[in-house]
Amino acid sequence: MNLVLGDPAKREMKRYRGLVEDVNELEPEMEKLSDAELAAKTAEFRERLGVEAPDISHGQSSAASLAGEDTEEAEIARAEERERAEERARLLDDLLPEAFAVVREASKRALGMRPFDVQLIGGAVLHQGRIAEMKTGEGKTLVATLPLYLNALEWRGAHLVTVNDYLARRDAGWNGPLYHMLGISVGVISGQDLSFIYDPDFLDETHPDPRLQHMRPCTRREAYAADITYATNNELGFDYLRDNMAQSLDACVQRRLNYAIVDEVDSILIDEARTPLIISGQADEATEKYYTYARLVKRLELETDFTIDEKTKSATLTDEGAEKIEQWTGIPNIYDMEHVADAHQINQALRAAALYKNGDEYIVNDAGEVVIVDEFTGRTMPGRRWSDGLHQAIEAKEGLTVQQENVTLATITFQNFFRLYGKLAGMTGTAITESEEFDKIYKLEVAQIPTHMPMIRLDEADLIYKTEEGKFRAVVEEIDERNKQGQPILVGTTSIEKSERLSRLLEKRGVQHSVLNAKLHEKEAAIVAEAGKRGAVTIATNMAGRGTDIVLGDGVTDVGGLYIIGTERHESRRIDNQLRGRSGRQGDPGESRFFLSFEDDLMRVFGGERMQGIMDRLRVDEDTPLESRMVSRQIESAQSRVEGHNFDSRRHVVEYDDVMNKQREIIYGERRKILEGTDTRANFQAMIEHITAAEVPTYCEGRNREAWDYEGLWERMHQFAAALPPLAEVNTESLGATVDEVIETLNDELMSLYEEKEKQYGQEAVRWVEQRVMLQVIDVKWQAYLTQMDHLREGIGLQAYGQRDPLVEYKQAAFDSFVDLQEDIQREIARFLLNVQIQRQEPAAAAPDGASAEPAPAAAQATAPASPRGQRRREPGDGATAPAARPAAAQASGALARATAATRPAAALPAQPAVRNVVESSGAGTRRVGASAPVASNGEERKVGRNQPCPCGSGKKYKYCHGR
Template identity: 45%
Template structure:
């Protein structure tokens, strides 16, 4: 009860109600305006903002303008609850609005208001189809009617087209494309090539739980080049397939796998090594663990499918095939070895970021979804957003019936198909939700045996998704869907269906996330329509096996034996058991996302420093001061290595070593003469070498026009920073794999990663300084100097849905000449 007292929803809804009341009071005033007068309001608001009015002060009028414009352009007049949702979103929160309540239109109000400040608004969707639908459809027309520009950001655009889209007032994009653009913007060679020129100001995320929770465990990765370790994948796979049950242990709850003592001894014998867990064998252990996971935890047609000799990932939350996306850290290659298809070369990571850290960089973040309350703690802790439950426009009259539970899968599926047949005879449309592709195919086979016409919507057959969903609510329709009942598409009821009780939703098992179950239920009973939902469970379901095991199954069998009513078992006790199992998994998943974030936080700080330096090289007119400072620090530090304290204020200077280091390595041969430095003390030697370096720079500066000299310095800085940073990113990725596989002297892997990561970063910064000094002093300046990318032919780890990726247009790049020092 106490929790409800402190529920932020209540306070925010109270505030939102007052604002919505004020918006509705302006209804007649706005209706009296002509189209031109209504459009003119945008310029008026912008002018008032420039003169000092805040967006909050403009909110009521702006929302009233959007409502009236929407009525004229789309024929839809936002309800009171939609205005309340808009206020919650504008406040940097998540509006939880049920399916069919018009989230898309709700987002227009806060997006329009925020666009008045000229900094740009990003509306983030789960796929390109939805983004395109909004931009090219009525919602885009509504923004354009109000005088705002609307851009669409999709994969296949070139940089000029992307830049144009980012310059719009409103940008629709997928989450992955925004993240990759951010990474690519910090790999470009010229400031003009950065697509997000205005930075990350305000984002409204549609289906915020899918993007910030479900996808948060997979970081965005840009890779290039390749490592030469294919043979190790095949060797590890042969080993994994050769072992017996006693050689490995699976932890069912956490879905992890490890070798037992007998398995370790077998590995040491086969790979001919003394101790598998010595540090030098980290890579081998990593490959073995991946092979074990691929063979004994990952299932074909569940987590992935094999199509035309390719391993393709199935999105566990939507059931769609993610073409082009790869499991990271070598797991994808392990699956390819398992399935005996060609093992792709594992690439080198050159840029990476997690969704959590990317979206936390926005100055303001908000979102909307039908299901977020179960993850409220995570949204508050990581993103500082509250979940505000917005009331429905019409009361929900869907009947959510208690779960039925059976001892075996066979009994469960027979009863489920019996109910489908019964309701289908009456003509009531049914949506059957499954978790795995194989379950949908098995149910399809059972329905065919009973001659029930139906559609199957799963990862193997989703080109017709929009068409299938459009027909799912018609009389007599039966649709089997794998984790993809919706997300941006409403199932509208056909004629005469309301009288039959609306859409009936049948769940074939519980998902490990309560949200996904709620999404399935939410497909029915939209906007006050009637509806029905029930889940069918068995003691042999994966969720039950993970948390109940054999003892739970025996209990169900006993209850079934003493059940004399012939009614299926259904009780609050089972429901509580299922909910508690789901909560435990949600807790585990939250912990795993928090761990990903803690590791990425180490890299985040380093990334911010490097990206800031790199941005300055690109955007500053001259970087001469920065280079001179870098050269001074580097030379001073290098000279100090050869000066050793031997007593109080007494130093021994190693002249021979000093000359060997600087002559030929930093300066040209014979630049420093021994007689020049023998008479100098320790401080004078440092100054002498620094002055020598700076005078070399001065000579270059005097010999060339300022723009040529400055471009030379930029070429040096960019090349050195990029070379070391990309090596560092890959080394950090290797380090992470290493520390998670090893328990060094009882220390926490994260602690080792933090300490070792800091040491490696400091070493990298020192190396960058030394190389900048060396190249700035030694390299020759050429008039036709061009900047050049360190890694070419990069690729991302996030694929496209539904279609094979288009070949990018290759634009000839004249910037491919060698740098002067190569």
């Protein structure tokens, strides 16, 4: 293909040759500038861009409304914003040569490093919103400084996204002097709600790396307000979700998502894209059944009682197995609707027992917690939890304390989160194999950047053994032989268990070595730094240590450079290439070889019996390797099938989340407008008009006014406004002769009642109550809706048995459900605000925990009539306020949730979620951090007849509404 189309890397070099020449021509001019003159270039560039001040508006905006209406004004505003963005992009392109020349000169002075010509090309690719594939050791960390500086000139924020907290802090600290020299501020967003800003006047002498001693702790908002912010993908996503759960603008920390470079883009946008980010709270449920089912499934036999599919990690009971479970539990039929939850827990217990192994998918730490192991990097992910009851099932299997399951409070996929950025770019050493997915999902083009020095690493043919035992003997023999020559060796394994197995074999052989796996990730950087020294032997789980270069020690080039040994093929060719890519950096010598067996997971699961038959026919023993082009093709074919399967899985995730994405934009956009102080009164009036337009025709059908159901209509209106006079005191003829006239009359009457409240309590107090009510109703209803959609998603697959497309059915069901949600939110808000009473009381002496929310005007306290189901109220738990939902602002409005008795039952404001433990979920699992959780009623609930009106106020019969 290269003979026909040419080398892709060389094509990129030709494409950017003019740019490189322009930057190089400016170098002598920049060298003549003093440090002050060089720093002054930043202000000059911003003046030429027409930028006068930083854009520090926090949170994301949306033109969509709660009613789903997209106004003409909103479309015009979007068109104007697109035009402005295009103009800004043109101005930045014009500045690019000068800006890159300035960064190159600052890098020489502050860091002692001069970006090569190929690094300039990489920077230009990143500025254009593409993916730069750059080989390991080509200086991606330095390359990113070029486009980050250029895009930071807009004063709209530029993000560098990394795979872990260590890399975010390291890269910001290393490049901090360069940015500081040019007057650019740098922030870091880290886990555990930690954030930093680079400050050369600050000194942390306790940090062992001098380059990281100037990272001053700061607020999260300050770190995001910096010109450039380094952060992990998880923290960015979770902060976005938390901002959209905030009760005030002061609680929002993120700026609008302007520009991002994703480091190790394949790891973040592909490997971690199968599972969405989730913030969830604990559900109130018993956990005893997890232990019961964990014991029972151990008595089941594979194939007889259940079957497993290792490709999809699924387990299914056979008829015999289902009968045994029913006999042991006393459940007549576990597949009856009333036992759906039991069937689900049994299935998760089965998966935990048969498909998830301690040391592979997870480990149990010293604190007795199940800790997930990332299948791609081999790193542990402390605090993360699998969702849907799987984590609980594994805890029960291991005999640990089972923590409660969770309900979703907010969720988004990485695909839809990163598509929120105005411009997105990425860099990695291995992207070309996934170029199709980058294009289809993210609209990102991959560009191969040429290396500064020719690649001379020798990639040997695979050696294939009949058994795993024979393979490991050969690996140990090879390590021992090369180690005696002094050649450093990096051995890649696919699991903690296999890395420890190999470690034991090397110990028996007397070979000194280091182990880099999930259990030792704290020492990761230190171990990797030593891996290139003469005689070093390092065993690494998958790509542990990725992001840290292995620099060759003295004399290593004389013995062949770093030798890479792969002990198993990964299901993705890209991961194998990443392992190989650790050797041969910047023209260094190196070598790589994979040792495989027909008992490896990839061979066994995807190669089938055909490969084993080949070995048997050749009659080779365990210690004799096979070098066969045909077998290598079989391996590549198996990898291609897995890659296709994984691509389909990720596409499946984003297809379903795309359905929710528009709905999420509408809900978050409505919250945003409320937080920004958009005219809530006009919003409320529009809700009233919408409700009357929907309700009146139901009771006033036809032109015969005598047949109209005035009694039903008035009873329905009394559910929204208890202050309306009784029907006996109303002249029905005065309501109007047509449906439109009745609607208009009711609108006037309801707004007249509302105006009386404004006169009674004052405009300011009523506006304050409106904002709190609207936010709380939206939050409670949205969180309940997410749980409903989780259940819908779980069961939608059954539609395939009816020859219907599950995705199409899901889209239709989601659309119908969202229409109901919008109606429900508007009715609940109207019902509360039309019946609200505001009590004036003395302000509290101080807000608890230093809550930053503004107090209600004149210390207003809102109360509402009790609902037909009784009071709904839950006090916050004992846990401290946590960053996941930042509920401090909500505490100031907590009085809104207190319901009091009134003359007529109406609606109580849904209780503000209480502070509970929360779980943030991403990638392979979830992370517990503490936040808001849905509130269950602790009041008495009356029995509702199936043919009676539903207490929710929808007007439908209970059996057709919440009684379904």
